[in-house]
Amino acid sequence: MRINPRHTQKGAVIILGGATILVLLILAFIIIFILEKGLPVVNLQFLSSKPRDLGRAGGIFPTIIGTIILPVVALLIATPLGVFTSVYLSEYTKETTLTKVIRFGTDCLAGIPSIIFGLFGYIFFVITLQMGWSILAGSLTLAVMVLPTIIRTSEEAIRAVPKVYREVSFSLGASGWQTVKKVILPNALPGIVTGVMLSIGRSIGETAAVIFTAGSSLRIPTTAFDSVRTMAVHFYILAREGISQENAYGTAATLIIAVLIINLTAYWLMNRFIARRG
Amino acid sequence: MANTMAEIKNKMRVEGLDLYYGKFHALTSVSMPVQENKITALIGPSGCGKSTLLRCLNRMNDLIPGTKVTGQVMLDDQDIYGQAMEVTDLRKRVGMVFQRPNPFPLSIYENVVYGLKVAGFRNRKMMDEVAERSLKGAWMWDYVKDKLDQSALELPLDQQQRLCIARLLAIEPEVILMDEPCSALDPIATMKVEELMLELAKNYTIVIVTHNMQQASRVSDYTGYMLLGKMIEFNDTRVIFTKPKEKLTEEYISGKYG
Numbered sequence: 001m002r003i004n005p006r007h008t009q010k011g012a013v014i015i016l017g018g019a020t021i022l023v024l025l026i027l028a029f030i031i032i033f034i035l036e037k038g039l040p041v042v043n044l045q046f047l048s049s050k051p052r053d054l055g056r057a058g059g060i061f062p063t064i065i066g067t068i069i070l071p072v073v074a075l076l077i078a079t080p081l082g083v084f085t086s087v088y089l090s091e092y093t094k095e096t097t098l099t100k101v102i103r104f105g106t107d108c109l110a111g112i113p114s115i116i117f118g119l120f121g122y123i124f125f126v127i128t129l130q131m132g133w134s135i136l137a138g139s140l141t142l143a144v145m146v147l148p149t150i151i152r153t154s155e156e157a158i159r160a161v162p163k164v165y166r167e168v169s170f171s172l173g174a175s176g177w178q179t180v181k182k183v184i185l186p187n188a189l190p191g192i193v194t195g196v197m198l199s200i201g202r203s204i205g206e207t208a209a210v211i212f213t214a215g216s217s218l219r220i221p222t223t224a225f226d227s228v229r230t231m232a233v234h235f236y237i238l239a240r241e242g243i244s245q246e247n248a249y250g251t252a253a254t255l256i257i258a259v260l261i262i263n264l265t266a267y268w269l270m271n272r273f274i275a276r277r278g
Numbered sequence: 279m280a281n282t283m284a285e286i287k288n289k290m291r292v293e294g295l296d297l298y299y300g301k302f303h304a305l306t307s308v309s310m311p312v313q314e315n316k317i318t319a320l321i322g323p324s325g326c327g328k329s330t331l332l333r334c335l336n337r338m339n340d341l342i343p344g345t346k347v348t349g350q351v352m353l354d355d356q357d358i359y360g361q362a363m364e365v366t367d368l369r370k371r372v373g374m375v376f377q378r379p380n381p382f383p384l385s386i387y388e389n390v391v392y393g394l395k396v397a398g399f400r401n402r403k404m405m406d407e408v409a410e411r412s413l414k415g416a417w418m419w420d421y422v423k424d425k426l427d428q429s430a431l432e433l434p435l436d437q438q439q440r441l442c443i444a445r446l447l448a449i450e451p452e453v454i455l456m457d458e459p460c461s462a463l464d465p466i467a468t469m470k471v472e473e474l475m476l477e478l479a480k481n482y483t484i485v486i487v488t489h490n491m492q493q494a495s496r497v498s499d500y501t502g503y504m505l506l507g508k509m510i511e512f513n514d515t516r517v518i519f520t521k522p523k524e525k526l527t528e529e530y531i532s533g534k535y536g
Binding site: 094095164165167168169170171172173174175178182183187 | 336338341343366367369370373374376378380382383392393395396397442445446449
């Protein structure tokens with residue numbers, strides 16, 4: 001017996017819509033759960049004062065500094081490196097076995113667990129290069145960790161720029177680099193920004209790669225060679241060592257809100273850029 | 279006498295040109311003159327190599343990996359495939375209008391001055407003048423003069439194509455290559471672009487590839503008929519369309535083929 005297409009259509013809508021609603025519910029549950037437990041602790045005092053007694057009391061100010069500075073330095077290093085690499089791979093090289101191997105390699109690197117990067121950073125940056133547990137070592141490790149993501153998302157964005165734009169640009173006497181600068185990068189920007197945003201999100205939430213390389217000092221850093229603790233690491237230590245559940249959730253709530261603000265700001269900036277170009 | 283001398287001046291000359299895409303032999307010893315301030319049309323069925331030949335004239339085929347070219351293409355007295363020819367300079371002298379209107383996703387003004395900017399010009403006043411002159415040259419100044427900052431993508435298709443012509447005029451090319459420039463336009467817009475071509479031919483040398491035989495007979499002075507990568511016949515447009523020498527040409531013109 002054939003099933004009436006109208007019934008299968010109805011079934012499809014229920015399954016597809018149901019999946020979406022379920023996903024949204026799970027997300028909403030997690031966020032509400034953490035905010036509900038964490039927000040009562042969060043106030044100006046909590047955000048602006050130093051932790052006391054290993055974090056049992058006091059605020060989380062130094063970890064906010066750490067959470068800002070590590071990803072910022074990491075992205076300042078990784079973004080230009082990654083974008084330049086992706087431009088070179090997609091615009092300046094012919095498709096050969098070598099480029100395929102490079103692409104396969106970056107895909108593999110993107111899938112490696114972050115703790116491996118943490119161990120690498122510990123052995124290479126902290127020990128071999130004698131950086132110690134420091135902002136520098138932590139940022140470099142994070143940069144290495146997000147580089148594959150930035151390269152691959154940028155490359156996809158660059159490949160998605162219509163081929164005719166390149167042809168027209170060349171036909172008007174532009175050089176390869178002028179075409180990249182004036183046509184390809186501006187048109188690929190939304191995709192590149194998406195990759196950078198993903199990377200910021202991963203860096204901010206990262207614990208394994210950071211705890212081995214930036215350490216977990218609760219002091220406010222003054223140089224690039226000082227150790228810092230990020231909010232994610234702080235949360236991990238507070239919860240793991242059973243120091244303070246309340247402050248752990250407070251930290252988590254702050255982290256979630258921070259990520260939300262960063263994402264909203266980035267999309268707002270990008271939309272403004274697109275609107276300005278027309 | 280001076281007049282006849284000027285009339286037979288070759289702006290470009292293709293001599294024994296062979297082109298391979300990898301192993302595919304796309305053009306076989308093609309020769310053709312391109313006369314100054316005239317319109318030369320290339321006709322033939324799909325895949326005959328007419329667009330490929332057109333793209334040899336400003337080396338756009340260089341962008342396709344695996345392309346190999348032998349033979350000569352002379353611009354004035356210089357081989358454009360020779361060592362001394364800088365390809366960016368060549369493309370400023372031999373410009374191109376593409377099949378589909380393809381303005382950049384920028385404002386109308388930024389589209390027109392793109393070629394100037396990549397050539398290193400920064401003087402705003404001079405660029406304003408060139409933009410106005412180019413848009414007038416493409417017969418669209420009155421239509422766009424009040425909305426130069428608007429996105430070019432919001433223009434109707436035929437105005438977009440004219441903008442592409444204006445963008446090209448801004449870099450003052452000597453030769454304009456047109457690759458089926460009207461195939462995305464309706465008949466009225468096509469007629470306008472054809473009129474524009476006749477006007478442009480007073481100052482520029484034009485080579486046009488077209489699917490449309492009527493278009494070739496309406497606008498061109500010379501016509502080349504191509505088939506399977508070979509130039510079957512090249513002559514005065516009148517001769518090609520009234521008494522072609524080759525049987526293959528006649529079959530195509532009369533609609534028995536293609």
